[in-house]
Amino acid sequence: MRLSLIVSDTSVRRCLSRFDDLSGTILAGHHQPLQTWILCLYLMGLNLSTHQIAQELDLNKDDAQQMTCQLRMGIVEKKPEVIRLLAN
Template identity: 70%
Template sequence: MVNIQDLFDDAKCYTTIRDMRWPDGVACPHCSSASVIKDGRDDTEPHRQRYQCRGCGRRFDDLTDTIFAGHHQPLRTWIACLYLMGLNLSGLQIAQELEVNKDDARAMIRQLREGIIARRPPVALEGEVECDEVYVVAGHKGHPEAVKKKAGPPAAGA
């Protein structure tokens, strides 16, 4: 059996995150300064680059202030989860494919969905908007007779 996580390369995952996060070069997530120097690698994830900001002096890494930060699952697991979500697999199926606890898989899916929604640009309508008449029968699933019976006979003098 092939483990899907083995198909994802750690180095490529981190390179992709860097390219998507900082298309114009690394910038400090705390003060937005572009005056940043590399400051070694993470002890547990050797492809995770650390940086130090010359503007504010704070340290950060590739995942600081992202939905991937502060979790025990490696980045390739998160990327695999995102891929499997795109295939429309259930949370239980994703947990089985990633060989993680179902509660961990559900938490990862929730966080990824929230992150996607947070990055979605707001919808702005412009120009002329048209709307046709709408007939809504609430709670009677398309049975207008039930609405008439419930209302009873018209009141006298109305």
């Protein structure tokens, strides 16, 4: 049996599950392309409102709201623990 790898969207024959380049990330399961997610995160860093982000990315305001919430939750969830070093 010969295996071929497809980067974008692949169906796994054994378990019949689907995966893509966003599988296992906070972006998994959403219909927006990776470029849109990255631009959304960039615009969030510029302190644009969700309404402004929706306009800039030509998104429905509900989609922009969902994306910003998902990004905020994922960032907080994946935030590494801060280890304080004691000075001598």
